[in-house]
Amino acid sequence: MKAVIIGCGAIASRWVRSLLADGRIEISALVDPDQQAAQVLVARYGLNPAFATTLPEALARAAADVVVNLTPPELHYPVSRSALAQGLHVLTEKPLALNLPDALDLVHLAEERGLLLAVMRNRGADPDFLAFADTVRSGGRAPFAVTADTLVTLTGPGFRTGQHLPVTTDLAVHAFDQVRALITAPPTEVTCTETATGFLAAHSSIATVTVHFADGSLFTYRGGYIVDPALRTDANGDWRVEGRGFAARWAPDPHQARNLPQAGPPAYQRCITAMIDALHQDGTLPVPAADNLASIALLDAALASAAHRRPVPVPEVPDALH
Ligand SMILES: NC(=O)c1ccc[n+]([C@@H]2O[C@H](COP(=O)([O-])OP(=O)(O)OC[C@H]3O[C@@H](n4cnc5c(N)ncnc54)[C@H](O)[C@@H]3O)[C@@H](O)[C@H]2O)c1
Structure with a gap:
């Protein structure tokens, strides 16, 4: 092809x-x-x-x-x-x-x-993150209080310098993919703010997103494009989950490579291989992007919330397309 x-x-x-x-x-x-x-x-x-x-x-x-x-x-x-x-x-x-x-x-x-x-969806499909999500779902019982910090530095900010709400638009969707592996109840409401920190660099910005879920779970996210590499988290974020009688944390060291040869190919490469496998399969081609609609529903609500400065209900994904 x-x-x-x-x-x-x-x-x-x-x-x-x-x-x-x-x-x-x-x-x-x-x-x-x-x-x-x-x-x-x-x-x-x-x-x-x-x-x-x-x-x-x-x-x-x-x-x-x-x-x-x-x-x-x-x-x-x-x-x-x-x-x-x-x-x-x-x-x-x-x-x-x-x-x-x-x-x-x-x-x-x-x-x-x-x-x-x-x-x-390289962050949501990261094998180490999915192992963490398995630990949470098998060891804990919802509702959960989940927090994630994802503070990254960029060598070349590219389009992000001119992008409106760059963190919410470009970065937060990774966390939406990830949190869906931790909390399976439908999200109900999102509150999002994003503030440019242009005094650090033209593309620098920090966003906060709070998501409520139908089972009472709560997710709070803090994402940012920062400047000093000493302060950054791993690009997959630093995650904490607490439930009744249960606590778990996943915080990969940003200064230590996780993609060692014995760990297999990095998550993005696994995603690309899976896409090419799907292209070459026999019969009707699948539409794997349908599984991502729930993340876009969260992004949709987050961008609307940041624009209107108020909590916004999460739009429903039609049943057949979950
Ligand atoms: N999955 C991940 O971990 C990950 C990491 C980084 C970037 N991304 C995504 O990749 C995409 C690109 O990011 P990037 O960091 O390469 O940005 P970038 O700014 O470095 O590159 C974007 C390129 O698109 C080009 N472009 C602009 N308008 C165009 C048009 N009309 N037609 C064709 N090309 C056009 C620009 O000239 C530029 O070369 C974004 O959607 C970003 O979210 C994903």
Whole structure:
């Protein structure tokens, strides 16, 4: 199969490395209005793709079965939609879309056309985090009080410098994927604030999100783009869970590599391999992104709450699509 990569920024290297290591997908075109970003990838990985600044231009120059959507978050919906509408499978970086109606529209379109639509969820699918979630669910009994701190530093902030509510838009969806593995009751209400800390750096910002759940559980999240590496947490966050007679903590050391060879491939690579496996399976192609709609419902409510400065009910994901 042949893939067009749309968006050749910081995260593209990770995808190109994983696609080259897998070998089942050839990169036929690179799309980016910043042609220098595409050239950097070509030079770094010895690729031989067509170059374009839009998807239609790329399709006029190269064959394609799949679009890999690595654009900034607010372009995810229009780029994925246009790819699906042209009959192409879509593998996209998170978040699937910035609101539930757009995410539902993508899932419906993929189902209608029999196309694969899969979204990256490397933090929610991290094997160590899932082991922690198993410990919580088997050892404790809901309701739970859950807190997570995710404070990260970035070498290249890229689009985040100009992004409205960058932490809520770009980072918090990881925590929404993760908390759904800990608390299985439906979320009911979200309160979110995000404040730019531009006195640290242009992209620096801190968000707080409080989520109430139908079983009485409570999740509070503090996420931020900070500057001093000495203060950062692991990108997977620092998690604490307390229930009646139960307590657990998961706080990977941010200064110690967890992806040792014996631990197997990193979570993002496992996600990409699973997406490519799904593309190559026989019969009707699945729409794994449907499982991510509940995270987008939380993101939708969080962005609305931050914009209107009040608690917002979590929109319901239609039953057939949970
Ligand atoms: N899963 C993860 O752990 C993880 C980590 C980092 C980034 N991401 C996601 O990857 C995506 C990209 O992030 P990044 O860090 O690479 O950002 P970036 O700013 O470094 O790169 C974005 C690229 O998209 C290009 N672009 C902008 N408009 C475009 C358009 N209309 N068509 C094609 N390309 C366009 C920009 O020129 C830039 O090269 C974001 O959605 C982000 O959330 C995920």
